Amino acid sequence: MNVSGLIITYNEEKNIQEVLECFDFCDEIIVVDSFSTDKTLEIAEKHPYVKIIQNKFEDFTKQRNLALDAAKNDWVLFLDGDERITPELRKEIIEELNKPEQKDAYYFYRKFFFAKKPIHYSGTQTDKNFRLFRKSKARYIAGKKVHETLEVNGTIGELKNKLLHFSVTDYESYKKKMIHYGILKGEELALKGKKFNLLTQYSKTAFKFFKAYILRLGILDGKEGYQLSYLQSLSVFETYESLKEQN
Secondary structure, eight states: OOEEEEEEESSOTTTHHHHHHHTTTOSEEEEEESOOSSSHHHHHTTSTTEEEEEOOOSOHHHHHHHHHHHOSSSEEEEOOTTEEOOHHHHHHHHHHHTSSSOOSEEEEEEEEEETTEEOOOTTOTTOEEEEEEEGGGEEEOTTOOSSOOEEESSOEEEOSSOEEEEEESSHHHHHHHHHHHHHHHHHHHHHTTOOOOHHHHHHHHHHHHHIIIIITOGGGGHHHHHHHHHHHHHHHHHHHHHHHHHO
């Protein structure tokens, strides 16, 4: 079963080599890059199966769909720069693809790490995303600037082994990431005609923290649980700051 490995990048020199190694069973790798200024492309170009496409970043959905369009195979494995496949997950993927019948898309559960420390709660318990699917049966929904959503027109399965998600290398870089996501989400809401409301901003920000820290047991993750809960709520606050500017 031929598979295309897909990734979108921007300044991923610290991650790109390890991600490319996760695609070692793919017969092509598509890198859609937003004009990186570090050594991302220099490293990627050394890989024999890599095809690089440079495209100015507008939003995550457009970059992902561009990668889908460039893939020659129907089956694609889409990873982020901060995700890693374990040997057990690799074996499970190959076994699944070699079965007489497959689902059209597979959820991967993810194990979250904060500066290399495993996080067990804080809303990460049920974190999952589509990572392996037939591109003929799926497409990222237009209009979603962040937290892009794959629409699957077919059967759905789940893999048992978890994908490792090293989302947080350090507090400050993750803070910038969450603020950036908030800004994009605000732009998305503005395009949908949403209007800024101060009460909504503060109530949703407060509830986000309460949900992550109390309801989703972030308190059990110690200092990192508090920081994750705070940064998730900060992203919500910045969403409405962005919406206010757009209005």
